[in-house]
Structure formats: C-alpha cells, structure tokens
C-alpha cells in the first residue's frame with residue numbers, strides 16, 4: 001500500500017486486480033482509500049483523486065462535524081433525505097399535534113409549536129425516522145428469517161457513529177443505525193441481511209461473504225452505495 005497526499009489529505013492507495021476505481025471515505029475519522037487497477041500508475045491515481053477532491057472533502061466533513069453530518073438548523077428550505085430521496089423541509093407552526101408528513105413527493109412537512117428550538121425540531125424528525133424504520137424492519141426480518149433459516153429475537157434502532165448495524169449473536173438481537181432512514185430501502189434491507197448473516201457466521205470471513213453473495217448477489221454494490229463510490233476506470237484516461 002502506498003500513500004498520496006493532496007491538499008493535506010492523505011489517501012491510501014491500493015492496487016488490486018479490479019477493473020473499476022473505488023474511492024471510499026470511512027467513518028469515524030474520514031480515512032480516505034483509493035483502490036485502483038494494478039496497471040494504473042501513481043500519477044494517474046493522483047489526477048483521479050484530484051478530480052474527486054470536492055466529493056472527498058464533503059464526505060470527510062460529514063465525519064468531522066459533531067453530529068456526523070453537516071450542520072442543520074431544521075428550517076424551511078433545507079434538504080433532508082428520507083429513504084434515499086431528497087425532500088425540502090417545510091416547517092409549519094401549529095397548536096395541534098406535532099407531526100411529520102410527506103407531501104407531493106417533494107416536501108417533508110414538519111408541524112411544530114411556534115418558537116420551537118432546533119433541538120426540538122431535530123428530535124421530531126429523528127423520532128419520525130425511527131418510527132418509519134421500526135415499521136419497515138419487521139417485514140424484512142420475517143422475509144429473511146424464512147430464507148436464511150435463522151431467528152431474530154429482538155431488534156432496535158439507534159444512532160451509531162461508526163456502524164450501519166450490529167448483531168449480538170448470543171441474544172439474537174440486531175441494532176440498526178437510525179441514519180439508514182435517509183438511505184434507499186435496499187440499503188436498509190442489505191444491513192438487515194448482513195446482521196442476520198452474523199447469526200450464521202460471526203466474522204466477516206469467506207464463509208460470511210459467500211452467504212451474502214448467496215442471499216443478496218449484488219450486496220457489494222449496495223455496500224459501495226453506503227460507503228463510497230465506484231467509477232468505471234475505462235472512462236478515465238491514464
């Protein structure tokens with residue numbers, strides 16, 4: 001493994017028997033890794049990384065701000081993601097029930113008390129995210145229990161900084177990261193399957209990966225979608 005540095009950002013450079021270029025920025029501290037085909041030289045890798053610098057910086061920033069993402073104020077006009085789709089937040093003051101509603105595939109209407117704090121608005125939205133995940137996860141678990149022949153005794157949703165999910169094999173309990181409410185449903189399903197696959201194999205070894213490929217043949221693409229980007233190297237001249 002070698003290292004390239006661009007504008008004070010260290011990038012681990014790895015050459016592998018791969019066809020595409022894969023760029024990832026990992027939690028918790030924003031480590032950057034660039035995997036390139038074996039015949040790609042340092043200079044070409046550097047040029048490629050440079051062309052993706054704004055994306056790298058954006059990803060790194062997600063891990064360095066306190067909340068694990070860019071600072072939000074939860075005011076009207078901000079974009080917020082739900083199930084992989086971007087929506088515009090629309091804050092509506094109400095004396096009625098505080099709630100969150102989707103409207104016209106475009107807006108997240110957030111009904112709050114007049115003069116609500118940022119924290120309160122954030123909490124309302126988080127609880128709505130959590131409730132949506134809690135409504136969706138059981139059907140995935142049921143579906144995959146039948147296919148995989150395992151049982152999950154309990155699941156929970158919590159905000160985690162460095163993992164998309166965890167599995168307590170002994171207690172047959174899985175935890176799912178609240179942040180998955182912002183990602184496409186296939187990402188949520190992939191993490192549920194991943195955690196359930198730990199009931200068959202604890203470690204991330206060959207056996208585990210074979211299970212994943214058997215159950216979700218395109219799991220690597222979904223993993224990339226969650227953790228990084230893959231670029232077709234043929235599009236890049238070097």
Ligand SMILES: [Zn+2]
Nearest residue numbers: 194195198204
């Ligand atoms: Zn795992």
